[in-house]
Amino acid sequence: MSTIGYNTKDQDYFANLRMDVISLLPADPGQKILEVGAAAGNTLVYIKEKKMASEVMGVELMAIANSNQRHPSIDKFQIANIEQENIEAPESYFDVIICADVLEHLVDPWAAVEKISKHLKKDGILLVSMPNIREWKTLSKIVFKGDFGYQPQGGIMDRTHLRFFCKKNIHQLLSTDTLSPIYCSPNFKLKVVKEGKRTRLINKLTLGLFENLLTVQYLFIAKKR
Secondary structure, three states: OOEEEEEEHHHHHHHOOHHHOOOOOOOOOOEEEEEEEOOOOOOOOOOOOOOOOOOEEEEEOOOOOOOOOOOOOOOEEEOOOOOOOOOOOOOOOEEEEEOOOOOHOOOOOOHHHHHHOOEEEEEEEEEEEEEOOOOOHHHHHHHHHHHOOOOOOOOOOOOOOOOOOOHHHHHHOOOOOOOEEEEEEEEEEEEOOOHHHHHHEEEEEEOOOOOHHHHHEEEEEEEEO
8 A cells, every 4th residue: 555646636535524434433432442544534533522432543644734633632643554564552452443445445455454453452343434346337337338447536446446345345354363243334325426315215115135236335343352
């Protein structure tokens, strides 16, 4: 993983407040939370200021100008490539680790999951979101148009994505000697995919039969044993 491709992205790419992820956090104001791929730090600032955690730490590949990375609400912010550098925190320290749309950017997400999970306490949770390459528009473009074109500013085919996963593969990624997936939820809408409400309705009317084809992103929770 390198900074190539990220320097040309709009600031909005790094500024996303992940309310979908925040909604899945345990209700424990005393918990310690690490966000890997914390971007501008906005999600961590929100969590801390809403008193949803006693301590928050962020790790991001690159420094982002005019961002919240150095906000006083964030206890520690580390600029690092997690595939090459160690996380500057003790093992078995955090109650929650967030990896929101991060693992698909890595050369070896399997090794990264193993490395990151060492910093989770026993019974702590790893909260992950990842795009679904099986989403029907993406898949049909590849199959019927022979087009594996990348997008410059996010989405399933973001040009900084190095790995691609379906729901089954995300489950496999998070099934390790120390982790077990305990929750999965589909997301039918991204900023660059606007048809969320309509797709959600179609999924309900078809009783979830085509969920794998309608989902643009999956949210997973894996628990440490």
